[in-house]
Amino acid sequence: MNTKNYILVCMALLLSLSLFPQQRKQKRADTLFNKFSFVKAAKLYKELVQDNYNRNYATRKLADSYALLRDPRNASRYYKSAVKQKDVPVEYYYKYAQSLRGMKKYDESQIWLQRYKDSGGVVDTDDFSKDLNFITSVFGAKQQYFLDRVRFNSKYSDFGAFEHDGLVYFASSRDEGVAIKRLYGWDEQPFLDIYVTKAGSKRNVNHTAKLKGDINSIYHDGPVTITKDGKTMYFSRNNFKDDIELKDKNGLTNMKIYRATKVDSLWTNVEDLSINSDDYSTQHAALNVDETKLYFTSDRPGTHGGSDIWTADIASDGSLGNIQNLGDVVNTEKAEGFPFINNEGVLFFSSDGHTGLGLLDIYAAIKGEDEESIVDVINLGVPVNSNKDDFAFTMNQNGITGYFASNRQGGRGSDDIYAFHREPALHVEGVVTDAINTFPIVGAKITLFDDTNNQIAFMETDENGYFQINIDRNQDYKIIANQDKYIEDYREFTSKNLQTELTSVRANLLLNPVQDVVKLAEIDLNTIYFNFDSHVIRDDAEVQLNKIVSLMQNDYPEMVIRIESHTDSRGTLSYNDKLSIDRANSTYEYLISKGIDPSRITEHQGFGERKLTNGCEDGTKCEEEEHQLNRRTQFIVVKME
Template identity: 75%
Template sequence: MNSKKYILVCITLMLSFSVFSQQGKQKRADTLFNKFSFVKAAEVYKDLIANNYNKDYATRKLADCYAFLRDPRNASRYYKNVVKQKNVPIEYYYKYAQSLRGMKQYDESQIWLQRFKDSGGVVNANDFSKDVNFISSVFGAKQQYFLDRVRFNSKYSDFGAFEQDGKVYFTSARDEGVAIKRLYGWNEQPFLDVYVTDAKSKKNPDFTNKVKGDINSIYHDGPVTITKDGKTMYFSRNNFNEDVEIKDKRGLTNMKIYRATLVDSVWTNIEDLPINGDNFSTQHPALNMDDTKLYFASDRPGTKGGSDIWVVNIRPDGLLMDLQNVGSVVNTESAEGFPFINNEGVLFFSSDGHTGLGLLDIFATIKDEDSDEIVDVINLGTPVNSNADDFSFSMNADGINGYFASNRQGGRGSDDIYAFHRIPVLHVEGVVTDAINGKPVPNAKITLFDKEENQVAYMETDENGYYQINIDRNQDYKIVASQDKYIDDYRTFTSKNIQTELITINANLLLNPVPDVVKLAELNTTNLGYEKNLTSDDSTSVKNAELKPIYFDFEKYNIRKEYALELDKIVKLMTVDYPDMAIKIEAHTDSRGTFEYNDILSTNRAKSTYDYLISKGVNPSNIIEYKGYGERRLINECADGVVCDEAQHQLNRRTAFIVVRME
């Protein structure tokens, strides 16, 4: 063999060995991927990309590894290259859109989702694209949840926290107290165990804080839930009991829910439940308020998506029966899990199929008041949800505090537990009642004003005279009830300095009926803010008491002689004709002058009117309020910058009398 042929043969052999080596690496990477050992698989795929061996395929699988590891930053980095490949499966457009959403790149995410749909991809009905305004609406919503410090996170995965009787139970991969560590191939972390610590402890729990008894095994254990009496625990565990691990047809060990009882402070008597199966997973147990229903996540037959929320009844003897899927309002074609039911019966859960901010988001259900059926779900918004995975929500019995988990940036480990306190929505409610017969007044108009007399909201009472309006905290309000056949009633109240736990302020209102005869507005509709009726016996005196407008000179607040005569008619009404009549005095200015000056001027006009009426014998208690409104309530177009003559300006320099009560 000559030297040239020898060199050629050597090069061929070297190339063959190199190809065989790369083929072996790809086979190893795929084997690791199929065993869900994504950390190790990613390293081998990186090596294949570096050696330019089957690069397009390796890049796709590497991006998928990071997606399974819930790492949207690295996933989007490689999916960006994948979607540029020729003849790439369109499913990668969707995967890229999801990873971008996990990076808060919502606009770009929508572009690639639309490309997926334009290419023939089918998006499930609850996909995040259904509401293009969702992101802005969630970030613009009033914040109800506020994050608190948690002292018991580790550098590993921590989640599933819930509090009961002063103890916090949680699931963690922190086990560093054993000589031989067993790692879970998916993320190369230790297997999960169940821990417990005092809720107010400042010490970070270690392996000595594992729950006592037979709960923790050599595989995954947790999360857990415990009955209200503290005697029974339901917990997730790999299909492993009595030292036997059972795999399904794919060679995977699924999850099951087991039941344990507390005996002498030790959890024991482990029981496999009939809702489990060897060929599907059953996990994330949660109990309703009276421990009569067990909610869980499962991919069992009949599941709509990757996993669904299911529920089964618990009989007093512990027998489980009437298994059912909670329905399509909650469950999507994607994955739902980590159910939790608070003391009001609201189901919380995590999903990546409903409209969300990132990957897994936490949602709450809304029920129909009559049928008690779930009719909708709502996203809890920020800061509970983020662009990462947010899950395992729980709420304490007080309805104020609780926990959830997230793998968002800024945490200590891969998954961290976050504590929250909630400031519930506050509302004012009450019943409007007829002051004479005590019956409720339906269809009464309820108007809510802020401290500046700006209208905030209005509604009508129901057939029982009931109303309810959501309000902000730390504000002053006035609420007015009105109805055509009644005299208005109002109350002032404040939402300042009230306890966080309070969600309701009561404001009942009484309406005094009046006969349908001559209206007080006949005195002068220019002077009277509200039209109210007098009794039929007094119609003659009313007609004889017609008032002329009460006006003021420019920049003056003294009572002019001709208008003092008109005020004397008000005095007669309030001292002789209707001694129980109560009014409010509202004074106004024209638009000339500064805003601040006109406020002071109108207040002085209201005060001078008040002083005059009192000096003539009107009972001070019958003048509920006197107030100046400056130039806020002009009755014509003569605002700043508008040219008006003196007569037009004069119309705005007026005093109005608002009838509050006529008995």
């Protein structure tokens, strides 16, 4: 490397060193936000705002963090800045209105609500005017969960679906097809048993799908949770011994959590856990991420309301200890139950004691700064919650799909299982590299634009030339990369019609060094043109190609070029892609036939109709002369010496 280049590289590295902490800080803040750790996320977003790094984006996320922490004063402060941003997403008008409402500034709130509606936003005004905590509407302003069909519901009670290793385990009172039915006196339905079916199965599930082994009894059994290795099951069951229900002093039969192990594909070795008692209920088992804690529902002594969520530590030998109540942030004077912890360590549960949409609603817990304590809860909003009972939420290992139960209208039975998929955060990512040596470019500025050329965000590449920016789904974008010593490059991409489980879109960019690029006019590398639907080199094109051969052989013996060929818009996209490749090949083969070393042509690519020089797109009326301008091959100088 010569001295000049060495100095330039060192300067670029020094400049980029100050950017790395900011890039990492934004990525860390986004990760914390997605894990409901809004306290820590807010701290990092605030630092990004103060450092003026990707300020608009950080301001919006800081406002969202405060809103989700039920802090309308600070949320309003930053939403006020956000709504002044050019081309801010319209949903922020709604969020600002809600934060103002949380501060009891009702008149001002209505002004921004009207602006939201005038900008095309849709809102249920009746729901907006209800005296609900403002956070519920803020969280639900952008739908994250979408319902999918479940085919194995019955006319009886079905709930507690838990997916493991391609199978769905659930509790149901559908005890049909048997000679003797035992009915539960509470609701005159058969007792619950645990059933299992293949995930995504369209077949009806009857009594033959009952879980094999020692789990199902003559009383209530279910729901279940299973360890990741598939060897241990925790499940709820009525308290009984020798087929006789054991009752407490009030004459009630309580629930217990039992543990079973899998032996030769059958569940057996059922164990009554030490946390159980004949005097109160213990049920709804759930495990934390590393399976060292058992979460459960109980009305044991110390319970705040009808039932609370508790935890117990699981020792390496399986024994349970250190039983703790989750506290009054989660537990209320009413009933909480059905805990579940996803792969991110987020607790979901049901409650009829927090502000909600109906009876039992499903909530997520907001983590504190230490990511262990819980500082608040969030109502998941519609369509997960309804004006009826919504409970038994579980999420699959992919973090995208899952199940919950509800007795809402439109179901098949008293309680039905609903499947969901959620749209996770999406980002564009890529690497910016040097077109000559393919090395990553440090500190390149990345600017993201929407389909109307409005700037959305920017950032700089890290030490690996890597960048990542959060984007919305169902949008068209353009991304531009530039750096002082390079010619800028851009890519157009879309986030439309992506599979739900995809969380990233790839957009790599290639930059040509400025010092190696000579204006085409100065070296007379003129564009050549083709006849319609042809890749044959025309006579006028031969004249230009011979000039290029002469320049490369006599005037610039070290020059390296790249060939790019194109078509007009007539014809199908796939046909034009092939035609442009044929034109690139014809051009390449002509130059090689005249003695140009193939190593001096780095690429010969076809771009079809994707890079028109004018507005002659499909459906546009253009003269033949205008279409001719698009049927071309261009030459890009990538190296001179």
